[in-house]
Amino acid sequence: MTEAWYDAAAAADIAEDEALGVTLLGVPIALFRLDGEVFALHDQCPHGQALLSEGFVENGCVECPLHQGLVDIRSGAPRSPPIIDPVRAYPTRIVDGRVQIVL
Numbered sequence: 001m002t003e004a005w006y007d008a009a010a011a012a013d014i015a016e017d018e019a020l021g022v023t024l025l026g027v028p029i030a031l032f033r034l035d036g037e038v039f040a041l042h043d044q045c046p047h048g049q050a051l052l053s054e055g056f057v058e059n060g061c062v063e064c065p066l067h068q069g070l071v072d073i074r075s076g077a078p079r080s081p082p083i084i085d086p087v088r089a090y091p092t093r094i095v096d097g098r099v100q101i102v103l
């Protein structure tokens with residue numbers, strides 16, 4: 001079965017070490033750029049009602065704005081309490097300056 005890639009944003013709209021929140025097919029997505037590469041996480045902290053796209057990016061992690069738990073941007077793995085569950089990470093690619101992801 002072929003993967004379906006969906007257009008999410010202009011790659012130029014995602015700044016290095018910052019986040020961009022988008023909604024794709026009703027799914028909230030947080031887009032990040034690290035070392036020139038773009039990553040996509042489900043835009044919901046697994047610990048509570050907070051958007052990871054509103055978090056602070058540092059050392060490859062995003063810090064939840066509510067209780068400061070850390071999530072690895074590349075993998076979605078939890079890196080610091082109170083976050084203990086992983087965040088879904090979506091495959092990404094850039095085509096003609098547009099970020100595409102698989103939901």
Ligand code: FES
Nearest residue numbers: 045048064067069
């Ligand atoms: S809501 Fe994100 S760490 Fe608590």
